[in-house]
Amino acid sequence: MYKYILLAVLYIPIFSGLYYLNQIAWILEFILWIIMYLAIFYFFHVVWTHFRKKETLHLVEYGKKFYISLATLLYLSIWILWSFWYYQLVYQPLNLEQTTISNGEKTVVFQKMIHIAKPDYYNSIASELKKYKQDWFVYYFEWVRWWTEQSVETFNKALWIEFDPDLYDNLSKLYWLVPQDNSQFLNILNNKDYNIDMNIDEIISEYENLKIEKNIIKEYEPPIDVNTEIIKTLAELSSRQLELLQYINLTFLTILTKNEEFLQSIQNSFWNQLLFEIILEWRNKVVIEEIINSEDKNIFATYWALHFDGILQWLQEKDNNWKIISQKSFFPFQ
Numbered sequence: 001m002y003k004y005i006l007l008a009v010l011y012i013p014i015f016s017g018l019y020y021l022n023q024i025a026w027i028l029e030f031i032l033w034i035i036m037y038l039a040i041f042y043f044f045h046v047v048w049t050h051f052r053k054k055e056t057l058h059l060v061e062y063g064k065k066f067y068i069s070l071a072t073l074l075y076l077s078i079w080i081l082w083s084f085w086y087y088q089l090v091y092q093p094l095n096l097e098q099t100t101i102s103n104g105e106k107t108v109v110f111q112k113m114i115h116i117a118k119p120d121y122y123n124s125i126a127s128e129l130k131k132y133k134q135d136w137f138v139y140y141f142e143w144v145r146w147w148t149e150q151s152v153e154t155f156n157k158a159l160w161i162e163f164d165p166d167l168y169d170n171l172s173k174l175y176w177l178v179p180q181d182n183s184q185f186l187n188i189l190n191n192k193d194y195n196i197d198m199n200i201d202e203i204i205s206e207y208e209n210l211k212i213e214k215n216i217i218k219e220y221e222p223p224i225d226v227n228t229e230i231i232k233t234l235a236e237l238s239s240r241q242l243e244l245l246q247y248i249n250l251t252f253l254t255i256l257t258k259n260e261e262f263l264q265s266i267q268n269s270f271w272n273q274l275l276f277e278i279i280l281e282w283r284n285k286v287v288i289e290e291i292i293n294s295e296d297k298n299i300f301a302t303y304w305a306l307h308f309d310g311i312l313q314w315l316q317e318k319d320n321n322w323k324i325i326s327q328k329s330f331f332p333f334q
Helices: 002-052 059-091 119-134 149-159 167-173 200-213 226-236 239-258 260-269 273-293 307-318
Strands: 098-102 107-113 138-141 193-195 298-304 323-328
Touching: 002 059, 002 239, 059 239, 098 307, 107 119, 107 307, 119 138, 119 298, 138 273, 149 200, 167 226, 200 273, 273 298, 273 307, 298 307
Parallel strands: 107 298, 138 193, 138 298
Antiparallel strands: 098 107, 098 323
């Protein structure tokens, strides 16, 4: 009798969770799956005990043991996943440092950015920018502006992604985040805001020149319309299912972005290495030249996190007086 009570105690929360996510449909699917697996495992049990000349349990008795073991495994898996989520998002969250560097003549406060994050993160960066502008800092920011339709089309083919203007907005919904809005950081206290970056025309022009220089001929596959696929996924999920997916997605996004080896592999294994070289390194050059050649002595800069190491390295190669003065932590997913 106690086994039936134990089964009820174990499976009522499981069925309640499935009902919460998709009402009766997922409960019925789950029941069909566990019946199917019971049949498979019981068959192997019968065969094993027959050849080993051991006692074969009755289906009912075997079923009780099987379902208790299955529930225990499910609870253990949920506990491990929850612990993993807690460690990644709460105990050791992603940290995008704000790093102050200086060569004694100029000071740059470099804030690493990610293009989807929690609203509090972007609000904190805007507050930091306001504080530094009060100290007469100017603002440098990245923004690859769309230009001619032909360049945008070539860029999408080279990237193999149909880069829709709404992509980040829809992508952020899969992660319980919001997209970065550059306008949030503009005209704070004054209009000393400078878009130090390349536009699409410039990127594609350099890309085509490099292809000629390196004698590279590329046949492009049609770009993937990621935005449409995301919209379809969002439409198919209930609000409760989406909430669960957001937790899972955010956990894995945290793991990937915290992993320096993974970030390095993006650079090394990006399918169009030539384009990535321009997206990262050539745009770094634009920032570096502006820092060195401009009359601005105090600069607050917001750029994608992968840009910082390259910018600092090149600055130090040109002037070994550039050093890290201080760092401050900001957590984009908290």
